[in-house]
Amino acid sequence: MMKFFLDSLYSLLFRKKITGWEEFYRNGYIVKKKFLSEQECDHLISQFRDQEESMLWKDKVGSDSRWYRNGFLLTPEQSREHDLFARQYIGRKIVGFDMMGNVSFKEGNLGSGGGWHRDSVNRRQLKFMVYLSDVDVENGAFEYVAGSHKLLSKVTTNFFRRSSRYNTSFQGDLLTGKKGTLILFDSSGLHRGTPLSRGERWAITRYYFNKTIPANVRVLLK
Amino acid sequence: MLDEFYYHRTFFPDYKQRNISSHILCKITFLILPLVHFFNRRQVKRIKLSSADVLVFVFTENQRVAYRKFLESSQSKIYENLLVINFDFKFYNLLAEIALIGRNFRKRKFSRFKFELELNSYLNAFAGNYVIHFNDHSPQNIFIYNKCSSKNVKSVFVQHAGVNNRFPPLYNSINYLFDTLSEKIYRDNGIRDEVRQIEILTPKERNKKKALPLGKIPGSVVIAYGKYDSVDLVRNVYRELRLHGFNVYIKAHPALRLRHFFKLFNYRTVNYIDNSLIFAKFEALVVADSYVMVEAYDLGCKVYVYPGLTERYRDNYLFVKYGYIKNLLKSERDLVNALNTYKSNFRNDEVLFR
Numbered sequence: 001m002m003k004f005f006l007d008s009l010y011s012l013l014f015r016k017k018i019t020g021w022e023e024f025y026r027n028g029y030i031v032k033k034k035f036l037s038e039q040e041c042d043h044l045i046s047q048f049r050d051q052e053e054s055m056l057w058k059d060k061v062g063s064d065s066r067w068y069r070n071g072f073l074l075t076p077e078q079s080r081e082h083d084l085f086a087r088q089y090i091g092r093k094i095v096g097f098d099m100m101g102n103v104s105f106k107e108g109n110l111g112s113g114g115g116w117h118r119d120s121v122n123r124r125q126l127k128f129m130v131y132l133s134d135v136d137v138e139n140g141a142f143e144y145v146a147g148s149h150k151l152l153s154k155v156t157t158n159f160f161r162r163s164s165r166y167n168t169s170f171q172g173d174l175l176t177g178k179k180g181t182l183i184l185f186d187s188s189g190l191h192r193g194t195p196l197s198r199g200e201r202w203a204i205t206r207y208y209f210n211k212t213i214p215a216n217v218r219v220l221l222k
Numbered sequence: 223m224l225d226e227f228y229y230h231r232t233f234f235p236d237y238k239q240r241n242i243s244s245h246i247l248c249k250i251t252f253l254i255l256p257l258v259h260f261f262n263r264r265q266v267k268r269i270k271l272s273s274a275d276v277l278v279f280v281f282t283e284n285q286r287v288a289y290r291k292f293l294e295s296s297q298s299k300i301y302e303n304l305l306v307i308n309f310d311f312k313f314y315n316l317l318a319e320i321a322l323i324g325r326n327f328r329k330r331k332f333s334r335f336k337f338e339l340e341l342n343s344y345l346n347a348f349a350g351n352y353v354i355h356f357n358d359h360s361p362q363n364i365f366i367y368n369k370c371s372s373k374n375v376k377s378v379f380v381q382h383a384g385v386n387n388r389f390p391p392l393y394n395s396i397n398y399l400f401d402t403l404s405e406k407i408y409r410d411n412g413i414r415d416e417v418r419q420i421e422i423l424t425p426k427e428r429n430k431k432k433a434l435p436l437g438k439i440p441g442s443v444v445i446a447y448g449k450y451d452s453v454d455l456v457r458n459v460y461r462e463l464r465l466h467g468f469n470v471y472i473k474a475h476p477a478l479r480l481r482h483f484f485k486l487f488n489y490r491t492v493n494y495i496d497n498s499l500i501f502a503k504f505e506a507l508v509v510a511d512s513y514v515m516v517e518a519y520d521l522g523c524k525v526y527v528y529p530g531l532t533e534r535y536r537d538n539y540l541f542v543k544y545g546y547i548k549n550l551l552k553s554e555r556d557l558v559n560a561l562n563t564y565k566s567n568f569r570n571d572e573v574l575f576r
Contacts, residue, residue: 076440076468076561076562087469218436221437
């Protein structure tokens with residue numbers, strides 16, 4: 001907890017806010033349409049399908065399968081703007097990787113991420129997600145509580161508890177979009193992938209960490 | 223017996239012996255050397271050389287890494303009761319490095335002189351079967367070989383860096399090479415009668431090695447350069463890539479790190495001893511002519527061969543000749559485009575490296 005408070009205080013006092021990203025600082029997320037073209041999305045999905053079974057991670061129900069790649073799938077040209085922002089937002093020394101996932105409808109599925117959660121409370125972390133297929137309300141759209149990345153929100157939800165997973169439900173913004181839509185968000189805010197009632201969802205996610213990747217995540221990289 | 227300067231002449235045909243004491247810093251080091259030698263003699267007496275079966279000489283930090291890798295391989299299990307003598311941390315090694323900034327021939331001659339006294343005392347006291355060393359073209363290694371052959375001790379050579387067709391023939395009795403390409407080049411160069419055994423250092427294991435799961439630094443590029451590359455051109459490329467938003471670092475060859483300290487003072491550099499730590503974390507490697515690209519490829523780092531780092535591109539390691547490099551990048555613009563779209567021009571999938 002101490003580390004979390006110190007880091008938040010440091011960012012409040014010393015870190016400069018970058019102009020043009022005001023919406024991100026206010027809500028904790030930002031949405032951009034037509035980030036990738038349809039052809040690029042299809043090419044990425046075909047790359048996933050070429051992978052062997054051993055390269056993939058699957059959940060217990062079998063609805064969520066992921067490919068944690070030790071490297072990047074999106075080219076530097078595509079992600080340049082966000083890389084530079086991440087370097088400012090998290091700190092100069094960042095490492096990262098790309099994860100590509102497919103969530104499909106199975107009975108009793110909780111959606112991507114397994115319900116409401118924060119990825120970390122005491123660690124600066126940033127993610128961006130690109131939908132590789134059209135995503136609507138029934139299809140596992142991403143949901144984010146606006147402003148929950150701020151210090152006050154973290155204090156109210158997590159002051160007396162250690163866990164960053166929640167059984168209670170929150171009122172979040174449903175972020176639907178077409179193929180190639182990008183969502184950049186601070187993953188220390190409250191978020192989830194809504195449970196699917198039909199179809200499947202393809203998405204690619206980039207993780208940014210400060211200096212090192214935690215050991216439990218590093219084990220998954222292939 | 224082999225002549226110490228035989229190998230030097232193959233690299234530098236115009237070589238002439240000159241008066242070494244012309245350099246002022248050299249004079250100073252020559253004055254200090256007897257004192258250092260006196261302390262080293264005391265050290266030799268303390269180490270029980272007679273009880274060891276295998277003696278290992280390590281001269282630089284590169285060779286230290288090679289020694290560690292050699293221990294991991296299955297071939298090293300034959301050798302037991304090893305005694306390592308590490309010159310890397312010795313004071314006069316650093317002193318000589320500082321004193322001999324500049325000319326190559328002076329360094330060669332001086333390195334022969336500074337090691338000869340100490341090597342002689344070690345090898346005289348040694349009563350084992352094998353001597354392992356990691357280089358084959360410097361005077362001290364030839365001195366080791368000559369001494370071993372006179373004592374009927376087998377000298378073992380472990381390859382620590384890439385070779386080209388201008389390298390001299392193999393001469394040690396047992397040789398461990400690290401890939402089939404090196405073996406092919408050595409066989410083309412000719413092998414001397416003294417050679418008894420040539421093996422490749424566990425090639426299967428080397429190719430199985432996966433990238434370390436550390437994640438990568440986004441937009442990161444490391445520019446590696448060596449002796450034949452120009453520092454000014456490297457700095458130009460560094461600035462150009464920074465302007466295009468890449469996270470650029472420079473990696474100098476270990477032998478040049480001290481020499482170019484002030485030239486790279488305002489530039490971001492990486493100074494890890496083990497290359498694998500660098501290539502596991504970086505996305506891309508920009509290089510003109512170096513064997514480092516093989517290692518980088520194995521660790522999931524994309525390789526971009528750009529001859530614009532040198533004034534004259536030589537294809538030293540014959541990668542163009544054997545077809546590993548497809549299209550050389552012609553300009554900085556090509557380089558930036560290739561980096562942006564992940565179009566690497568080095569491939570290592572073919573049979574030669576397996």
